[in-house]
Amino acid sequence: MNPALAGASIVTAAQMRAAEVACFAAGVSQVALMERAARAVAQQVARFARSRPVLVLAGPGNNGGDGFGVAWVLAEWGYDVTVATLGQDWNGAAAVMRDRWTGPTTDLDDATPRPVLVDGLFGIGLTRPIAAPVRGRLATLAAAAELVVAIDVPSGSFADQDASDGVEADITVALGALKPCHVVGDTARCGHLILADLAIAVPGDTRLIARPVLHPPSRADHKYTRGLVIVIGGTMPGAARLAAGAAARGGAGYVVLASDDARVPFDAVVSRKPDAIAAMLADPKLGAVLIGPGLGRDDEARTRSEEAAASDCPLVIDGDALALASIDQLACRTAPTILTPHSGEFDRLFGTGGGNKLERTRDAARRSGAIVVHKGADTVIAAPDGQSIVAHPPAWLSTAGTGDVLAGIAAARLAASRDPMRAAIEAVWLHARAASLAGPAFVADGLAMHLPQAIAECL
Numbered sequence: 159m160n161p162a163l164a165g166a167s168i169v170t171a172a173q174m175r176a177a178e179v180a181c182f183a184a185g186v187s188q189v190a191l192m193e194r195a196a197r198a199v200a201q202q203v204a205r206f207a208r209s210r211p212v213l214v215l216a217g218p219g220n221n222g223g224d225g226f227g228v229a230w231v232l233a234e235w236g237y238d239v240t241v242a243t244l245g246q247d248w249n250g251a252a253a254v255m256r257d258r259w260t261g262p263t264t265d266l267d268d269a270t271p272r273p274v275l276v277d278g279l280f281g282i283g284l285t286r287p288i289a290a291p292v293r294g295r296l297a298t299l300a301a302a303a304e305l306v307v308a309i310d311v312p313s314g315s316f317a318d319q320d321a322s323d324g325v326e327a328d329i330t331v332a333l334g335a336l337k338p339c340h341v342v343g344d345t346a347r348c349g350h351l352i353l354a355d356l357a358i359a360v361p362g363d364t365r366l367i368a369r370p371v372l373h374p375p376s377r378a379d380h381k382y383t384r385g386l387v388i389v390i391g392g393t394m395p396g397a398a399r400l401a402a403g404a405a406a407r408g409g410a411g412y413v414v415l416a417s418d419d420a421r422v423p424f425d426a427v428v429s430r431k432p433d434a435i436a437a438m439l440a441d442p443k444l445g446a447v448l449i450g451p452g453l454g455r456d457d458e459a460r461t462r463s464e465e466a467a468a469s470d471c472p473l474v475i476d477g478d479a480l481a482l483a484s485i486d487q488l489a490c491r492t493a494p495t496i497l498t499p500h501s502g503e504f505d506r507l508f509g510t511g512g513g514n515k516l517e518r519t520r521d522a523a524r525r526s527g528a529i530v531v532h533k534g535a536d537t538v539i540a541a542p543d544g545q546s547i548v549a550h551p552p553a554w555l556s557t558a559g560t561g562d563v564l565a566g567i568a569a570a571r572l573a574a575s576r577d578p579m580r581a582a583i584e585a586v587w588l589h590a591r592a593a594s595l596a597g598p599a600f601v602a603d604g605l606a607m608h609l610p611q612a613i614a615e616c617l
């Protein structure tokens with residue numbers, strides 16, 4: 159994802175339309191706004207087109223109006239431009255843009271490929287899948303072009319859904335704000351994503367992740383104020399060890415690994431027998447507990463998991479402990495809770511119900527009362543109050559054990575701040591940054607070594 163988009167707002171089509179209406183009410187005309195959009199897209203096309211001939215596809219709605227506007231601006235700048243349409247009439251601002259365009263115009267069926275294709279067929283107003291013949295023409299023209307620039311969304315993508323369809327663009331210029339289809343699902347079809355700021359005020363409760371701000375320890379700090387983390391292990395001790403090491407390198411003041419296996423990742427992590435978990439959970443100095451990595455699902459695992467869930471300790475629940483948890487039990491907790499499911503664990507706990515990944519994760523957070531980190535290439539972090547954050551970690555993380563590392567970092571950050579949303583965001587950012595710093599083909603064991611550098615970048 160384009161790093162310039164850090165912190166950018168993500169809105170639904172309805173929210174975008176409401177924001178546009180408010181903008182009109184404040185005195186901006188629809189034509190002025192469309193011209194703003196068209197100029198912003200034309201600028202991006204000009205950046206990459208290098209004077210090559212351009213074919214603009216202009217659909218029946220305002221996305222098509224933007225298309226005519228882009229054609230008009232590019233022609234003014236000396237570009238060789240042709241427009242292809244579906245042959246409709248246009249209304250409102252789109253009709254104004256259509257009338258401004260006096261250059262060559264053809265039917266989509268008759269259009270011949272050109273090196274640069276600007277896709278203004280459909281935007282956030284797509285209501286049904288594009289008919290097969292139009293879709294076929296779009297795909298042919300896109301495949302024959304050297305550069306495909308989509309206006310707002312790649313035509314065929316439904317703005318409010320996980321991206322799964324639509325033309326494959328090299329560049330997508332999102333207008334005013336990002337939409338769900340830019341950030342969740344198969345987002346690669348957007349190509350390089352650019353946000354055109356149209357000076358429209360949009361809601362800010364859903365955003366792309368941005369680098370967090372962390373604070374160095376103060377003179378008054380000691381190991382317990384920095385955060386005591388207990389990692390409860392089980393049948394696969396290596397996973398808990400990975401998590402404990404990550405908690406230590408993720409900034410915890412003190413890490414205890416409660417496992418039958420006495421091996422620790424390094425000497426600073428303290429090993430304890432897990433027979434006294436109840437006493438450990440009652441320790442008032444405790445900052446956060448992590449349960450799940452390598453826990454197993456036997457009776458002993460169930461007992462440990464229930465003890466942790468029943469405690470009033472800040473808790474990170476990962477892996478096997480998610481399989482042993484229930485939504486009702488989670489909803490009863492009053493202490494901060496972070497859940498870190500991958501998509502399989504998520505579906506098992508919360509079901510595969512409808513909506514995009516943002517909506518499903520927000521719904522899960524609401525039902526469980528927990529912060530939910532729904533992992534994957536499009537990681538969504540959601541809070542019960544509806545706030546949500548999207549991150550796109552490096553795909554090199556798709557290797558065993560990296561989830562244990564993330565859970566360990568989350569526990570360390572939770573112990574430090576006791577604020578589970580903040581902790582989850584910090585953990586996801588630090589994890590992704592450590593992966594970038596680790597370079598290609600790392601193994602999970604080496605990932606946490608890069609956390610101090612990632613933390614240094616947040617100070």
Ligand SMILES: NC(=O)C1=CN([C@@H]2O[C@H](COP(=O)(O)OP(=O)(O)OC[C@H]3O[C@@H](n4cnc5c(N)ncnc54)[C@H](O)[C@@H]3O)[C@@H](O)[C@H]2O)[C@@H](O)CC1
Pocket residue numbers: 178188191192195217218219220221222223224251279280281282283284285286287288289309310311333
């Ligand atoms: N509202 C505004 O003033 C602004 C809107 N902007 C542009 O406007 C777009 C949204 O415009 P619209 O709401 O007009 O929607 P679109 O232009 O995305 O498309 C809606 C039109 O396509 C038709 N349609 C929907 N699905 C179809 C299908 N499968 N096959 C054939 N026809 C189909 C609809 O009946 C409607 O006529 C945004 O994506 C953006 O590009 C920008 O110009 C900024 C300003």
Ligand SMILES: Nc1ncnc2c1ncn2[C@@H]1O[C@H](COP(=O)(O)OP(=O)(O)O)[C@@H](O)[C@H]1O
Pocket residue numbers: 477500533534535536537550551552553554555556557558559560561562563564
């Ligand atoms: N293709 C991918 N792109 C980016 N991140 C990924 C991808 N696949 C997995 N990840 C990340 O790697 C981690 C894997 O966690 P998980 O599936 O729990 O694995 P494990 O249990 O083996 O540690 C998660 O943080 C997830 O977001």
Ligand SMILES: [K+]
Pocket residue numbers: 221277278279280281308309310311312313
């Ligand atoms: K489009």
